[in-house]
Amino acid sequence: MLTLTSIWTTILLAAAVALGPLATDMYLPALPQIGADFGAGTDQVQLTLSLYMVGFAIAQLICGPLADRFGRKPIMIGGFVLFAAASVGCALATNIETLQFCRFLQALGGSAGPVLGRAAIRDIYTPREASKILAVLASIMAVAPAVAPTLGGLLVSGLGWASIFIALGGYALVMAVIVAYGIPEPMRAEYRQPLKPRKLLQNYRIIATDISFLGYTLTNATIFGALFAFLSGSSFVLIEFLGVAPEHFGLYFACMVAGFIIGNLAAVRLGNRMMPDQILVRGLLIAVTGGSIMAFLAYNEVYNVWAVILPQALFMIGTGMVLPQTMSGALSNFPRMAGSASSLFGFVQMSVAALTGALVGHLHDGTSLTMASIIAICAVLALACYLLLVQRFPATGFEPQSASGR
Template sequence: MQATVSLRLVLILGLLSAIGPFAIDMYLPALPQIGSHLGADVGAVQASLTAFFLSIGVGQLLYGPVSDMVGRKPPLYFGLILFAAASVGCALATNIETLVVFRFIQGLGAAAGMAVPRAVVRDLHTGHAAARMMSLLMLVFSVSPILAPLAGSAVIGLTSWRGVFWVVAVAAVLGLVATWRGVQETRTPEARLDSSLRGALQAYGVLLRDWHYLGLVFIGGSAMAGFFVYLAGSPFVLINHYGLSSTQYSLAFALNAIAFIGSAQFTARLGQRFGLVPVVKAAATGSGVVMVSLLSYYLLGGEELAVLIVLYFIASALMGLVIPTTSVLALEEHGAIAGTASALLGTLQMLSGAAAMQIVGHFSNGKPLPMVVGMAAGALVGVALTWITLGGARGHRVAAAQDAQP
């Protein structure tokens, strides 16, 4: 296990992780345009997001065990090739149904970039070193929601929404080259000997019976669910309801990513000073308080866009402490099946987000309140799970073990 963090490897893993989200964030400003061009309503256009999240979640269940059995690199190659091919299909789609199908296939390819990098981190590091590498990976990963909407606005302005998918297809090809040239295999042949399909099923059984692991997964999943609700609803709320241009929307969306990135870089430092478990407790609780405040504002008839942007900026900063830290804690005790544990983590969190988007989508009317209700609900569920999972005896043992690490 390495003692130092390779910044070059972090950069490549972060970019691989970001390819899938880039395909989401880049076309967010075009959602109203896609509906207009393909003759689809808001719900049908949002279904293309839901299909992507469902497949990127379910796909991780396959890539995780496979990466334990054959190594980390072959699944990355396969996923990137599938993603590139499906991106071309999206670019050529002539109706919303075809777009949804290819988005589903695209998500299956993107799932490799979501599951495998976390397993690589666990192969190389544990404890505070893993938290540092995970936060650096999040730094690179989070470039997507800052730059992608802006890049998407530029590409859409120069071409159309179809140009977005040609760009992400090229990004996948570049990811293939980077993986081939810059990623060393971290799953040793000896470690693979104990991995099999039967073993993977048994490992999933172990993980699904581990309530502490599941609690940590769904703490992060609740935070992500609230974000996915914002992801699906914000283009219609900010562009149609508040009248922002696609570029203004991109800048507003980027503010949340900046908050997430900035705070994520303090996870290792705060973890060393206060402990990873107390950091999660404080950040999750703070996020719940902020989101309840935002919900109360809209329930009382508030309509100022600045309030939405400022309060969600604060909530995003707190999520930047919660999501990478809970991922590290969830994988900490499952190093022997890190690929499988990482895959299940990603699947459950993505499915949580997809379910939240679908539920809130039934109540969406282009106004802020339904979106804010969904965001606040995710934050409050996260608060409850945090204190249930990390407030018991095992939570205290995990905290003590983390404090003992250098």
């Protein structure tokens, strides 16, 4: 079994966390085909994404406290097994309603990987170290969304969309075995929390009323909401509106993933000479610029693939710089409640993602304008959250206290 600080442990945690983006990105090229097979509208098909986010959000409120009581590993393993069973249900679905329900169940299991992966990093490292490790983890994890749409497009073209869910289920089972036998339990025994409703509510109240937690969490949630707006709308914009072949969708998607990796690597490099919040604000400014350019082009009816891809790649560079800092900042005040803090963080993140995904589906006008506008608005809101909350209330031990801080 590996040591906790081994680079291979980080890689395996990244592979566990990657189940989340795999479950969304791999089947993006299949969305138009799913709609055609079930005779479902764009809003009904995109609801399979939004319901996944809703289930993901709800489950995190449960699996985090369970992991604070029983440890990270058993909850993560159980989540993977549930995800695999729900994936089979998705593959066998005969109507859009069944697929939506099984996607919800899939999310209940799939939430364990990301929420407990974040908590495990906080268990192992200090807050400042965790921000850099999370950036490294995100870079490794970015391989999944880079490969997933291309693989999904090939599976759709060759074997049909149901094969995507069989592949996802197999991946989840492999990860359950790897976590069981390859990674030590990262949680200290003395940090285990009692599983009592009153204590859980007390923990959530303490976390939710921490202003620095709220600042980092809302900054993260709004920028992630912008990212999910792209995930929710990109296949319809690129495939249906701009005529990209499903098997080529992943190649364009890889450009955005490359931007995300560049942002992660920049965060790691800058972390040696800048404070995390200095990296965070630079990333937000880049993300706002990318989102604004895309919205400006769409508003002026500049409709081509590169008018979407290049601004989104710039947005992703900023996002790659923002996400690790906000994750580490949100959890830094709660070493004894990292699972619960990660759960509440993930609940807010996924709730906003579900909202933006539903908005893209409901307001979609057949062009890129709706998607681009929501991305730009969310990026601006993220910058506002930083300026109003994070800048005034940085996390203790993560940033120096400002004059107006707590």
